Amino acid sequence: MKISEMLKTRRTVSFEFFPPKKEEGENVLYETIKELVDYKPDFVSVTYGAGGSTQEKTVEWTTHIKKVHGLTTMMHLTCVAADEDSIDRITGAVDAINVQNLLALRGDYPADMPIEQRGGKFRYASDLVAYLRKKHGDKYCLGVAGYPEGHPEASGMDADIENLKRKLDAGGDFIISQLFFDNEHYFRYMDRLEKAGITAPVVAGIMPIINIAQVVRFTQMCGATVPQYLVEKMDGKSEKNQFMTGVEYAVEQCRGLLAAGVAGLHFYTLNKHGATEAVLDRIR
Template sequence: MSISNILNTRNPSISFEFFPPKTLVIEKVLFDTIDSLQEEHADFSSVTFGAGGSTADKTLDWINYIKDTCRYETMMHITCVGFDKVTLDNILEKLENAGIENVLALRGDIPKGSDLKQGDFKYASDLVSYIAKRGKFCIGVAGYPERHPESPDFEKDIEMLKYKVDMGASFIITQLFFDNEYFYRFRERAEKAGIKVPIVAGIMPIVNFSQIERFKVMCSSNIPENLIKSMQGKSEEDIASIGIDYAVNQCEDLVKNQVAGLHFYTLNRSHATKRILDKLHFL
């Protein structure tokens, strides 16, 4: 089933994101996490992969495992970095043969020190347009409630998002955020621009203090001062509990305000996500 159909019938949807493990030990952690989250009855999951499709075959293995074991839809991330049309066609053909009909099209960034090139696709909209022409995939794209770091302003950011939708995107998953007001303003701007596809909220709880600065740098995310202050001087266990409770309140407010879905960035761990979902009794 396409994710767009899921989003039109389940409100809110629940989904998870996983990333490619680099070692066999971490791979076991991923499989344990997938198995542990199976009981949460998610609607779909996504799996990222290395730049230029460096883990494409393994990612396809994990996607098939999720689909066969957990019985919910799966989606592969595809980025512009390092891709030529031949490589992309090969991956898309494998997805078709495996019965995978959902992809998340992203621009991606060239890793520092890498010799990868941009490839045949410069922008995510180019990728969306190319994949959409096959007519066999439901395509998702990324949205940025606090504006993409490279965008000059919110208006331009929404303009580019609208272009991705016009090229064939059927739904949007946002970057993680910690202040729901950013999401609501983003959604309102999108609606005013004529974007009518579902917008799924990206959720990641802070479970240790070191994540705070990392999220600020990596995701340009604003973290409320009251949340930071509530964690200062606390034990690791208390910080995790505070972060999880904050995420629960965030999710409750989003559901109350008719969010299309909650997409949990799991970091390949199940504990925090399970605790959040266990507390969201209405889901």
């Protein structure tokens, strides 16, 4: 089923997984998916390695989740360093497993890619959305990424929202947000989108924090911020203590978003099930 159709009738709950590189990680992910299936997600998504390392794995995991668990799936697809042939190969694989939902992304350039080789046919995610729509019409439901705190490369929030609008005008159906930890960022973002005439649903990206040091490192790269008081509360605390604080915080965050009428909650699971389960047990 297309996610855009679901979003017309209900608030979605979804989970994001990434394809592990090692066998040990794969075993963890098999277990994680088995556990989380019981929570009946509206859809699950599988990330795609822009650098090329795990692209086949993305198709394999998407196939596994769809065939073994019968879940609606969305495959992420990035376009940096891609050409029409490589995108066509991937959509061919997607069609073979009858996946109707794609998250159309630019991705990040590999650090070792020379500047002169960057750009090309697909410079921005909007180019990928336009290509997919031109070639495939309405076959796919296309999600795009949005950044409540702005994308790190954007010259400002207004420019970033203009660029988001380009993706939607090219044929994007809905938005999944970058993770954020302060709902005020999301609420301000929604106000700005409304002023810019953007009406597409925005599914909120949620990451329950279970290891504050790891999340602080990770968010520095993607431009999201962690509230300082949360860092101070969790830093140096035991694993169990951080887990409980992180879950409690995410529960309150989700409750606030649900009360404000959020379109859906998309959990960045990091391939673990405990924290996502604990949050859902409390909010459902």
